[in-house]
Amino acid sequence: MRAVIAAPHKIDWIEAxxxxxxxxxxxxxxLAIGVCGSDLHVYEGQHPFVRYPVFPGHEVAAQVVEVGSGVDPSWHGALVALEPSLTCGQCVPCRSGRYNICEQLRVMxxxxxxxxxxxxxxxxxxxHRLPQGFDVELGAMIxxxxxxxxxxxxxxxxxxQVAVLGAGTIGLLVAQVARAYGAAGVVVVDVLEVRRRVAEGLGLVAKAPDTAKYEVIFECVGNEKAFEAAIQGARKxxxxxxxxxYGQPATLSAGLIQDWELTLKGSLMYTFSDFQEAIRLLAEQRVQAHPLIxxxxxxKQVQAAFAAALQRDQALKVLLLA
Structure with missing residues (x-):
């Protein structure tokens, strides 16, 4: 049995x-699976890089129950986190170690x-093997x-001085990583007071959008309004x-990027070392993830889980637990 998004707004549990x-x-x-914002994009028909049917689930902690040929038997029974990238290993990005932008990238x-x-x-x-006794809920947050x-x-x-636009799961994790890496100040910006309160509970400074300027801005929302706010909020x-x-194209103030000599970067997924670092940060309690759940x-309650996750003013991370 597995979950399938057969078409926008249609998710079922089917026999496979x-x-x-x-x-x-x-x-x-x-053992634990997170429902991600990208999963919701698929459900709502707004993900630009999928074809239906889609079989979701990429934030997961699991246990190995059987190994195939050529696999070290020590993997049997291991508690693991899944890195869901399927790559070609042959293109220029793969050969340079940047397989997260593989030219043939597929994602489980x-x-x-x-x-x-x-x-x-x-x-x-x-x-990725998890430490003995590692909390499986945290495993799904890796x-x-x-x-x-x-x-x-x-x-x-x-x-x-760092700003993070968007106090969703990714934004709150980005803010905590920036703090752990020595940012002089980290401000989380969100229009929703309930999400700002979560940020404050993590010991972060949180506020509604304003006209303050920052040296580094992480745009973690994914819409045109937030993109423009990031440009406007950057210091020269x-x-x-x-x-x-982004599920839709966005227009932004390109003139400001030129005139203010801004650096604009995209960030896609991760590589092996990012996963290992995430495990370390959680194991050493440098990042708090439980408050985001x-x-x-x-x-099997996938329909209820997706319905809850769609209530964005109430839900952060929704987990499915075996």
Missing amino acids: PPTQLQSGEVLLKP GFQAPGAMAEHFVSPVQNL EPLAVAVHAVALTPVQGK GGTVVVVGV THRFAL
């Missing part, structure tokens, strides 16, 4: 044929079957934290990092 393990693959039982849960299932298959090379780690690593933040010579996923559902 068993998958035979190929060499280098393992069979996993998911989007262009390939994901983890919202009773069992799912993954190449063993996509797994993937979004790796997104944040990758974004913050793109530009130096130590000693700088500053940097804007685009982390939010607002809803929990049984694995």
